[in-house]
Amino acid sequence: MTLNKICDVIKGASRVAILPHIQVDGDCIGSSFALALALNAAGKKARVILEEQIPTSYAFLGEEYQFYDTLEDADNFDTVICLDSGDEQRINKRMSLLASCKNTINIDHHITNTKFAKYNYIDEKCAATGEIIYRLITLLEIEITKEMATCLYVAIATDTGGFRYTNTTANTHMIASELLKTGIDIGDINRKIFETMSMQKLKLLMEAGRTIELFADGKVALVCITRAFIEKVSATDQDVEGLSSLPRQIKGAEVGILLTEKEDEKVKVSLRSNQYVDVSKIAMFFDGGGHQRASGCTLFMSIDTAKQKVIEKVLEQLI
Numbered sequence: 001m002t003l004n005k006i007c008d009v010i011k012g013a014s015r016v017a018i019l020p021h022i023q024v025d026g027d028c029i030g031s032s033f034a035l036a037l038a039l040n041a042a043g044k045k046a047r048v049i050l051e052e053q054i055p056t057s058y059a060f061l062g063e064e065y066q067f068y069d070t071l072e073d074a075d076n077f078d079t080v081i082c083l084d085s086g087d088e089q090r091i092n093k094r095m096s097l098l099a100s101c102k103n104t105i106n107i108d109h110h111i112t113n114t115k116f117a118k119y120n121y122i123d124e125k126c127a128a129t130g131e132i133i134y135r136l137i138t139l140l141e142i143e144i145t146k147e148m149a150t151c152l153y154v155a156i157a158t159d160t161g162g163f164r165y166t167n168t169t170a171n172t173h174m175i176a177s178e179l180l181k182t183g184i185d186i187g188d189i190n191r192k193i194f195e196t197m198s199m200q201k202l203k204l205l206m207e208a209g210r211t212i213e214l215f216a217d218g219k220v221a222l223v224c225i226t227r228a229f230i231e232k233v234s235a236t237d238q239d240v241e242g243l244s245s246l247p248r249q250i251k252g253a254e255v256g257i258l259l260t261e262k263e264d265e266k267v268k269v270s271l272r273s274n275q276y277v278d279v280s281k282i283a284m285f286f287d288g289g290g291h292q293r294a295s296g297c298t299l300f301m302s303i304d305t306a307k308q309k310v311i312e313k314v315l316e317q318l319i
């Protein structure tokens, strides 16, 4: 499937639902808002449909969205576009919108994407789905406004860790360069997305420091955040989200693991690696997915059992 074909399908669309994945991150929400702005500028009726609140750090990107639970005209879309979502679980309840829709499109950059839509465009060479959306808007010959550029910049900057991760390419910088030409305020954007944290997040960071454990001569670093602690400090999912890159920052660590107890017997596992361990293999073993350097899965067991199982698998991959 080429991006030109996706472009043709979108040109024929009139009422479009845009679906970012659950556990909203900067890439999926930035890509979704940018595409909605672009399609609406082209005279279509596009709406971003969510299942949960947007993390406060991304709230400045826009308010033009609707919650799935309050949707009344669910059958009214002729096209549904899923963004940055590796599998159906990431679309969750909103998969019902795909069932009743003529044209379904899936645009993503996860190598593990299950191609669950009618039209799938997956480019794993792109650092962010935002890069693909930039190309798509350009192909559609829609002028990229400052507002769209802000959304796309957030998408790309967050998935590349501020253009620091190795997924960043020359093309990533070329796109960023084009976005900057629209006059976006990168100082303000970067402060909002990278240099602002809630008090709850700071408390989580301190807890992470307290619970950290090292394995394999420090090559593996693990942090556990329990439900009880999350409740004690009234932390939200978004407060927990940003902790995943912390353990692998310890000097000597190759793999960093964050275990978050979501509910009793439900543990979210975030895996990150620095140089050579392909953590997507570990995530896929546990029915999760992701990239070589960043992936995740959910285990339905106690946090202690999850810890043992994940450590065992990570140590296997280390050899």
Ligand SMILES: [Mn+2]
Residues within 6 Å of the ligand: 027, 028, 084, 109, 127, 128, 129, 159
């Ligand atoms: Mn992404």
